Structures are given as structure tokens and as C-alpha cells.
Amino acid sequence: MESFEVEVSSDGEVWTPIHKGSFGNIRNDPSRRIVHFDRVHEARYLKLSNLKAPGDLRRVGAAEIDVLAE
Known part of the structure; x- marks a missing residue:
């Protein structure tokens, strides 16, 4: 997953985008990434959506996703 979008929902039907970002050189450097949101x-x-796969790949994967709260 090179570029992504994060959305949140209270009911699982209406989604609000809260963050868009990219992981840069994820194909050559698959190290741990940390993403901070601008507010709580x-x-x-929480929905994590792929916007762009690395290079010419068509599929992406994500593992060990932690969400921390205040």
C-alpha cells in the first residue's frame, strides 16, 4: 500500500475521511510505519483504504495494524 485513506464511522454506514497519506518507498523499505492524525x-x-499500490502491483496487504486512543 503506497497511498491510503483513513475513514471513521459511528454506525458502519456513514464514513468520514480523516486522513490521506503515503508510505513512500514501501516496496523497497517495508519497515514499520507510524501515522499520527491531526486530532482525536x-x-x-475505522476503514483503511488503498489508493495506490506500490509500483505496478494490483494487490496490497497490511498487517499488525494498531490503533491507539487517548
């Missing part, structure tokens, strides 16, 4: 968001659900 209250939600029950």
Missing part, C-alpha cells in the same frame, strides 16, 4: 476522532469503526 470519536468512532466505532
Whole structure:
């Protein structure tokens, strides 16, 4: 996953985008990435969407995703 979007929802139906970003050279450097949001968001659900796969790949993967709260 090279570029991504994060959305939150309280009901799983209406989604609010809270962050867009990219991981840069993820294909050659698959090390751990940390993403900080600009503020705290209250939600029950979080959606991580792929916007661009690395290089010419069509599929992406993500693992060990932690979400920390205040």
C-alpha cells in the first residue's frame, strides 16, 4: 500500500475521511510505519483504504495494524 485513506464511522454506514497519506518507498523499505492524525476522532469503526499500490502491483496487504486512543 503506497497511498491510503483513513475513514471513521459511528454506525458502519456513514464514513468520514480523516486522513490521506503515503508510505513512500514501501516496496523497497517495508519497515514499520507510524501515522499520527491531526486530532482525536470519536468512532466505532475505522476503514483503511488503498489508493495506490506500490509500483505496478494490483494487490496490497497490511498487517499488525494498531490503533491507539487517548
